[in-house]
Amino acid sequence: MDLPDPKRKAPRARQDRVILHFDLDCFYAQCVENKQPSLKTLPLGIKQKGIIATCNYVARRHGVKKLTTIAEAKKACPDLVIVEGEDLSPFRDVSKRLYSLLRSYSWNAKIERLGLDEVFLDVSDVVSYNIELLNKNALHQSYFCLSPSDPEAGFAFDATSFAGCVHGRDNGPSDDSVLRMRLLLGSHLAQYLRFKIEEEGYTSSCGISTSKLLAKLAGDKNKPRNQTTLLALGQEEILSFMDGHKLRKVPGIGSKITRVLEGFVLGKEMDLDMHSMECFTTVGQVRTHPGISPPALEKLLSGPGSERGLGNKVWALLHGVDDTEVKPARDVPTQISIEDTYKGLNEPQEIMRELLTLTASLLRRMHIDLLEDDDTPGDAVGGTHSTLARKRWLAYPKTIRLTTRPYTSPTDNKPYNWARVSRSCALPGFVLNSTNNPSSSSAEQIVNRLVTETLLPLFHKLNAEKQRGWNIGLINVCVTNMTGTDGGVASGRDIATMFRRQEDILRDFRVHNEDMKGEHSPGRGQDNDDEESQDSDTWDHHDAHDLDEDLDRDRCSLCGHFIPRFAMLAHERYHRMDADREVQKGWATGPFQYR
Secondary structure: OOOOOHHHOOOOOOOOOOEEEEEEOOHHHHHHHHHOHHHHHOOEEEEEOOEEEEEOHHHHHOOOOOOEEHHHHHHHOOOOEEEEOOOOHHHHHHHHHHHHHHHOOOOOOEEEEEOOOEEEEEOHHHHHHHHOOOOOOOHHHEEEEOOOOOOOOEEEEOOOOOOOEEEOOOOHHHOOOHHHHHHHHHHHHHHHHHHHHHHOOOOEEEEEEOOHHHHHHHHOOOOOOOEEEEOOOOHHHHHHHHHOOEHHHOOOOOHHHHHHHHHHHHOOOOOOOOOOOOOOOEHHHHHOOOOOOHHHHHHHHOOOOOOOOHHHHHHHHHOOOOOOOOOEOEOOOOEEEEEEEEEEEOOHHHHHHHHHHHHHHHHHHHHHHHEEEOOOOOOOHHHOOOOOOOEEEOOEEEEEEEEEEEOOOHHHOOOOOOOOEEEEEEOOHHHHOOOOOOOOHHHHHHHHHHHHHHHHHHHHHHOOOOOOOOOEEEEEEEEEEEEOOOOOOOOOOOHHHHHOOOOOOOOOOOOOOOOOOOOOOOEOEOOOOOOOOOOOOEOEOOOOOOOOOOOOEEEOOOOOOEEEHHHHHHHHHHHHHHHHHHHHHOOOOHHHOOO
């Protein structure tokens, strides 16, 4: 009898968690439909830069596909209604509201966004608490408690059966498996939360399992407006579930890895089109191939800049094993960036136009993600009461970064140039001096000044003058290095708020070599949310604790924040020190400039 190859030893999956993966159905189309209800029964496409970035299910039934040209979409469905989707601001507003709703039901604050339309929620603690409350003699009359401090917050449910669809063999209530009961409770919580989302006017799909990987794949089984619990109580059942999936469908295995593995398994060279979603092999074909093992994968996938240990990670994914945690939530993103791609920008006026457009979008993003209503007691500016809600910054970005990449034409007969070059500098203070509507004239002045005084000089440092033009294929504008975040909670920078908040430091880590993607965002090019190592928005929150609610405060004449009187001298000294540093750097502006 042949002994098993120790190099091909199967990894074991954790089964102590319950993870929910919510995916909003045709999210961008739903946002448009809720603003124009008459479109709900019509085929609808969301347009971005000449393509249909996404479409609703009515359009899909007529043969319209995502990421097709408008001409192809119109050919498939002449009655297709096309709506412009360049500006992501309204989609972000809805995404933020629904994220906050789900977050309000989390006990451990482990809630992680993936793009604008997907959310992971680790409800292991909620499920563990409620299992202890079950009466085995009356499971059909169970009660799910949503708050450990309020026994009346919750809902009734039948603990003898799953809510929604189940993938896998269910032996029914006679199965006394603890894991089965944990997943069953997770399914009822998922259904309750989906109904709460529907009360906001949006339908969603959900996957329930023991890891982010399995929950995401399970949720894809029954769409739209449905949910699926993956009832895989053993490793063999997990493998059976995974083996039927196309390799490219596995989150964390992107186009490049797929092409390399397909070429190895099929024994032929594959087209290395990084944008292709076409896939010819299944997970099972790759996993069971005798030449595939962690060392073999490491060798196959290694290359300049490749992640160390990638072979073991891909081997684990092929077995349905994903131990990555749902990241704790954060109040603000660690960075905000906007980018767009072009077919070669060469003229100065083209560069100026695109920088203005991207910077205006960036300012709108900053106002959406970094501003909140300021409910701090005190008079409005000028000492008079104002009916307009004051805003304050949750965090201050300290750095602005410009990134470019040259354009490579498909007809050039040379490898695509993926290399980006970047330059950064301190973000000028005038950008944060205004909390006005980002569409106002003052915001337009800020955009013009930021482009003229900061971004254009950075661009010229990145791209030397060329006789035939710059041939720019990508521009990215980013603000980062949030003051007060440190990877954790970002608090407003007024001292009174700093006295009432604590900060934790969270270590950011990359989950996979190639990021898991949600539905394509129909914005200007790629609208990158936060972290350089991943695509998803992640957030963190900790309750403020009050040190002194009754402090006498005065308004700072420089920044407008209300400061405790005993701290005003220190606060003014902070401005002077900050201004001195800015003068030394040569970019002090506005009220922070001292002579």
